[in-house]
Amino acid sequence: MFVRNVAGTPGPPITVPTQIAKKPKYRAAWSRAGRLADQTWSFIAMATEESGDAKAEPALSSSTNRSQKASEKPDYALKFTLVGHTEAVSSVKFSPNGEWLASSSADKVIIIWGAYDGKYEKTLYGHNQEISDIDWSSDSSCLVSASDDKTLKIWDVRSGKCLKTLKGHSNYVFCCNFNPLSNLIISGSFDESVKIWEVKTGKCLKTLSAHSDPVSAVHFNCNGSLIVSGSYDGVCRIWDAASGQCLKALVDEDNPPVSFVKFSPNGKYILIGTLDNTLKLWDYSRGRCLKTYTGHKNEKYCIFANFSVTGGKWIVSGSEDNLVYIWNLQTKEIVQKLQGHTDVVISAACHPTENIIASAALGNDKTIKLWMSNY
């Protein structure tokens, strides 16, 4: 039960088929919302533009060169294939300083690769069961890994040693995240709770009884004040990091299991992936879905998605049809599909400074591919 395989767990498999059956009506509703959302989106975007916020949401303004840039397509090409894992890869993440790529796998190890040349650097051993997720600390010196052996481990990358083991969950730990200050770690688990841990001592500070189904994703926002958590019960909750209070719950009409959540780099929007082949961008303060990205296949696995902000503004996600999908953030159209993997692409990560995408695939493939683009 290492990879985010929903099949076999109670709940989601039962709901998903009905979702598919209801698809047409579903789509229509969304597209309606989508259109409206587009208008509000542009409004918001312009507002943010005025306020000088230039991060992930470029304005859909009338200026021509902006729209040109926005409609350009990236030309990601396969540069490296990193072979080395002996089981399915579950997650890849670039280090914040851009030098390393960490990959976790079902073979219970984490491998660190050079981000620019794809060369093997070192292996971190220590877990007893498959690893589901990893995350870097902000200074790129530490990693946290979440594993099926119900623990999280904090690693010192330089020495390769495990610094601390965080015990407390009663079931598989599925997702983990450092806060921007890297003094806290949050983890979501199959025991339906989210735990906040202190890095220094390794103790659990808070347990949020968050959901009624396994928690599939947790994320801090850019200043560490908010936490978003998504779960198979279809609800995304936003919590105040300091007090642990739930501030908001985002539920859509039909509540398909949530497989992935992430804050946007400026912290205003949330990207939510659900197991009905949809990615949505929500404005959480208004509680409204702004953009919807479809075309890929996501019904079983908890596939990572990312904001690509180094060149053009894209949404990058893996898919169960062995391709990496790239959408234009504004126009929602698919701008590129990267082919090369031979199994479900479970994770796609974007380099913090360069136009590099790393994608990882499951058991039939077991490789990580590095793609580079000029824009």
Place this chain on the structure above:
Amino acid sequence: MEGDGSDPEPPDAGEDSKSENGENAPIYCICRKPDINCFMIGCDNCNEWFHGDCIRITEKMAKAIREWYCRECREKDPKLEIRYRHKKSRERDSNERDGSEPRDEGGGRKRPAPDPDLQRRAGSGTGVGAMLARGSASPHKSSPQPLVATPSQHHQQQQQQIKRSARMCGECEACRRTEDCGHCDFCRDMKKFGGPNKIRQKCRLRQCQLRARLSPVTPSESLPRPRRPLPTQQQPQPSQKLGRIREDEGSVASSAVKEPPEATATPEPLSDEDLPLDPDLYQDFCAGAFDDHGLPWMSDTEESPFLDPALRKRAVKVKHVKRREKKSEKKKEERYKRHRQKQKHKDKWKHPERADVKDPASLPQCLGPGCVRPAQPGSKYCSDDCGMKLAANRIYEILPQRIQQWQQSPCIAEEHGKKLLERIRREQQSARTRLQEMERRFHELESIIARAKQQAVREDEESNEGDSDDTDLQIFCVSCGHPINPRVALRHMERCYAKYESQTSFGSMYPTRIEGATRLFCDVYNPQSKTYCKRLQVLCPEHSRDPKVPADEVCGCPLVRDVFELTGDFCRLPKRQCNRHYCWEKLRRAEVDLERVRVWYKLDELFEQERNVRTAMTNRAGLLALMLHQTIQHDPLTTDLRSSADR
């Protein structure tokens, strides 16, 4: 009173029948005491009980008695005679009785005790030799030992007893049990617990630890039961156990599943191992001591109907062996150990046989190059050599290619590493120069001190200047809290501090090993805490005392103007009197030493960093790393994904 209800006969025979006299405890015997904690014998006529001590009948004698009447009854009725047992049955009884529960059934002797309480307390209600109120509280019914004297019965008994003793040692915990647990598979098969009576074995907890044998193959040897077709003979165990086994040793069970005919074809080797269960083991088992999945016994037996009883049995056997090995660590008794060794020995023989029996032709071929022998079970090779040869071939084949791949593009991390190493080396250099600087200062200081000592003593007027000013004020010592004269404050506080510090220890486990360092740490070994004192040697109050100052020694502290400028003069006061420069040499030395220690620490840190970088560099492109990982380049032109080639 308690005695009345259960007494089958009216309690008025004999004059000793005054069991009710208003007291709580019924009284017995000629002594009229309620004591029942000793051997007692009951009169078969009047049902009065007598202490063996009181009427001079020992337990041993009583064993030989079949019918006994008390003196009064005999006197009253001359027909009543004490009858003794047949010699043979006496022996038999004595054999059996050693350590076994007293019986409660049978003829004349086997009557219930005077009152049910007594019976309970006594543990059984028998007459002769049975009033052993020793705490065995289980009324047993399952050892029907009719010791009544009929010849045919005797004969039968003999046979039965022979059989029994062949399967029961009579001394172990299991043999001493008197009642069935009612929960194990064998009990639940019993008619009295509602079972179909197909298995027909003793309660699991009552299987003798030494002699029992759950042997379906030789049923005539054990209990008399008709032969049954094979499956039931093989004593199907509850499947929950199997469920666990499947989890534990899935391979065994699954291989068992694959070959049912073979399993049934070889019942003998299997049945031999099928244990004498260790009842403690079994109890632990029931209590879930070994089991994290819960009690296997308690649930239904319908869970895995597809599995043959034979397979279950085999799987059980293996698990028992495993458990047995675990248990053997705990138990130390000789006889059990011996038995277990025999068990293990058998198993070792059985396993390879069974493997052969299992896969005569289906063992895979060894993967060694050019080798046609079959592989060892559980391995891919027939021997170590083959495995090594294959590994070597693999390395020869794959490694050059990987090395080439690695060298195709420059490794960025390697470059970083090299730069880091350079930086570290530079820092090490600077640290070493600082160290030299420190050494120089150290020597300088020593020379100053030496020079200062040579000064002549001179009483100066200047030194007494500030005396009269501050005699009114009182300073409080930091360490002891007493008020002190500011003039002698420095001196006092130094001494006070040393006093308190000398009572504490400050050390580490490792002695200092620095080459070229003259005097740094105190390093005195403390045997109690097994540490080496890590204070500066010059400062350590615990292990060095200030030397006594001779009267004519001069203070000699170099005088300064405005704190920093040396005047070239030295303080001429005698050391004993000088209050301004108390211990100046010690403090200055300590300063220098501290600096030196700091530099050494820094060097240490740099060494550590260098070591890390070097290991990372070696491991990055080491044999293991190259063999296990590979980076395939798809675009020969792009070796570096950085857009700008700086850094």
